[in-house]
Amino acid sequence: MKSSCGHFGICGGCTNLSMDYGKELSKKEQFLKETFSAFRHVEIRPILASPSAELYRHxxxxxxxxxxxxxxxxxxxxxxxxxxxxxxxxxxxxxxxxxxxxxxxxxxxxxxxxxxxxxxxxxxxxxxxxxxxxxxxxxxxxxxxxxxxxxxxxxxxxxxxxxxxxxxxxxxxxxxxxxxxxxxxxxxxxxxxxxxxxxxxxxxxxxxxxxxxGKYRFRVGLSTFLQVNPSQTPSLYNLILDEIEKGSRVIDAYSGIGTISLWLSGVAKEVIGLEENPNSHKTAIEALKNNHISNVKFRKGRVSETLPMLLAQDYSTVVLDPPRSGLGEEVALELANSRIQKIIYVSCDPISLRDDVRILSKNYYLSSLQPVDMFPKTDHLETVAVLNRKA
Ligand SMILES: C[S@@+](CC[C@H](N)C(=O)[O-])C[C@H]1O[C@@H](n2cnc3c(N)ncnc32)[C@H](O)[C@@H]1O
Known part of the structure; x- marks a missing residue:
């Protein structure tokens, strides 16, 4: 298939631009399967296509x-x-x-x-x-x-x-x-x-x-993170929500401006969001007021510093949405040794996800992987992984 963009083949942005969208989705699914081939019992679900495959980046x-x-x-x-x-x-x-x-x-x-x-x-x-x-x-x-x-x-x-x-x-x-x-x-x-x-x-x-x-409103500045494909964001967040037990206490690590924390606030009893970027932290606190939310709070700082104390408290679920580089050994080990029941890991890089899951596997088993196409026409792939504590 010929691409209709004059920069295709030269520009580093869209490696899959000339590919039929169905083929691109199969290629991404296949990549995830290969990356996680060592995890024999994990359920790998069919990829969730993006509602729009062009002009989606905001x-x-x-x-x-x-x-x-x-x-x-x-x-x-x-x-x-x-x-x-x-x-x-x-x-x-x-x-x-x-x-x-x-x-x-x-x-x-x-x-x-x-x-x-x-x-x-x-x-x-x-x-x-x-x-x-x-x-x-x-x-x-x-x-x-x-x-x-x-x-x-x-x-x-x-x-x-x-x-x-x-x-x-x-x-x-x-x-x-x-x-x-x-x-x-x-x-x-x-x-x-x-x-x-x-x-x-x-x-x-x-x-x-x-x-x-959805129904939540945010003020978004230049330096704060926001998902770039807004047509797909509610579906991504609903996949996380589906995993939250009603009345549970949830830690939302790498919370950005608090979008996931607020999304979960209707089902969870309490959510605490952890974020290091001071502008994002400030925006998240403003969002609580603007959306009249009282069961969510935010803590500013690096996850490696804010998470350990919380793991000793009565939280049942941790949502992770780190940058491409993943959790890193320190945070992954801290979690691997915790008593948290369920980990919902949202990742934009299957390789760093696999490396972190290897560490978490000490005390957690990988139950499911849900690929989500947030970045059509590129090789980037978002995945929601669910891990449960071994008995
Ligand atoms: C992929 S974004 C996810 C944000 C949010 N969950 C969302 O869906 O919009 C990752 C976030 O983690 C923050 N971050 C990166 N490294 C961090 C660290 N070590 N501790 C705390 N936050 C961190 C970034 O500032 C960014 O807001």
């Missing part, structure tokens, strides 16, 4: 780059190529929401016109590091962030006014593509692969979008 994070043509240097913006050797100058994208692609073009044009130099990792010079943008699935509000390698940008007021004009010219005022509500400068002085820095300057509007997941 967040983008693209590095700025440069292309030299003769004596001219042109600012580029897009994902890295498959070999990670250059940045593909993105003109279109079949998986990110259309407004975000329009914004990419607007920001690129703005950067070129303003002559703002892209940051160069080798020389450690330049200003523009990343464009980060997100659009709400439910309110269509859009937040745009420009990550800079230095705090000072020349004439920030004029620059942001012209950026605002470029974006609104591109997305129009009809509301068809959504509504721009804020522009943020995020300052990242570190020379690491992490896109976002800790400090933010609001250049225009407000620093968050309003988003709902």
């Amino acid at each position: 967040k983008l994070q693209l590095p700025f780059g440069r292309r030299v043509i003769g004596k001219k240097v042109i600012t580029t913006l897009g994902l890295f190529n498959r070999e990670s050797t250059f940045i593909v100058d993105q003109n279109e994208c079949l998986i990110q929401e259309q407004a975000l692609t329009e914004i990419t073009q607007a920001v690129k044009l703005w950067a070129r016109k303003e002559g703002l130099p892209p940051y160069n990792e080798k020389s450690k010079r330049g200003i523009l590091k990343y464009l980060v943008a997100r659009k709400s699935f439910t309110t269509k509000e859009i937040l745009v962030g420009i990550v800079t390698a230095q705090e000072h940008i020349p004439h920030p007021k004029d620059l942001s006014k012209r950026l605002h004009n470029h974006i609104t010219d591109r997305i129009g005022k009809s509301g068809k593509y959504g509504k721009l509500v804020g522009i943020i400068q995020n300052i990242n002085l570190r020379h690491t692969s992490m896109a976002l820095g800790r400090e933010e300057n609001l250049l225009w509007g407000r620093p968050y979008i309003n988003e709902s997941i």
Whole structure:
């Protein structure tokens, strides 16, 4: 099958773009089966397809780059190529929401016109590091962030006014593509692969979008985690909810802005969410108030520090939703030696999930694996694993 995206084959984003969706789902199921072939008694359920396989991503994070043509240097913006050797100058994208692609073009044009130099990792010079943008699935509000390698940008007021004009010219005022509500400068002085820095300057509007997941409402900023495929998020969360016993006490580790904690609050007696990102923690606490929830609380800090004390208390269930790297040995061992009855592990990387499950297997057996397609057209795979304590 031929892909209809001009960047296919070069861009590192969509490895499965030319594949029939049914085939892609089978490939992901097969990969999970192979990864867990040593776990003979686990039930591997059929993969849950995404309601939309295109234009589903509601967040983008693209590095700025440069292309030299003769004596001219042109600012580029897009994902890295498959070999990670250059940045593909993105003109279109079949998986990110259309407004975000329009914004990419607007920001690129703005950067070129303003002559703002892209940051160069080798020389450690330049200003523009990343464009980060997100659009709400439910309110269509859009937040745009420009990550800079230095705090000072020349004439920030004029620059942001012209950026605002470029974006609104591109997305129009009809509301068809959504509504721009804020522009943020995020300052990242570190020379690491992490896109976002800790400090933010609001250049225009407000620093968050309003988003709902089911009946729960959240204010989502630039630096807080939110599932990127909102059409699939409620199904993912319902798979977790199905495993929660009514009236149980639940620990939600790696809780982000508290989306899973709130989702479980109607069935659990009590939920405690653990999160290290201070912005996410603050947003989660605000969400409790805005949604009138009284049986959920949040604790700020690293899971390795906050979880051990809780494991000694009367909680029956732990939900885990760590970053791609997984739990790591320290947290996995702590859990493996606990008396928690059930572990519901939401993972975006089958390999780190398998490594963690190996450690947990000391006192837990892996009951089921439910693959969920959160990232169509890519090789990424989300899985909900359920582990029960051995008798
Ligand atoms: C995959 S996200 C899941 C967030 C949330 N459960 C959701 O569905 O939106 C992982 C979260 O773990 C947080 N995190 C990463 N490492 C952590 C650690 N060591 N301790 C606590 N939180 C951590 C991140 O800030 C992020 O919010």
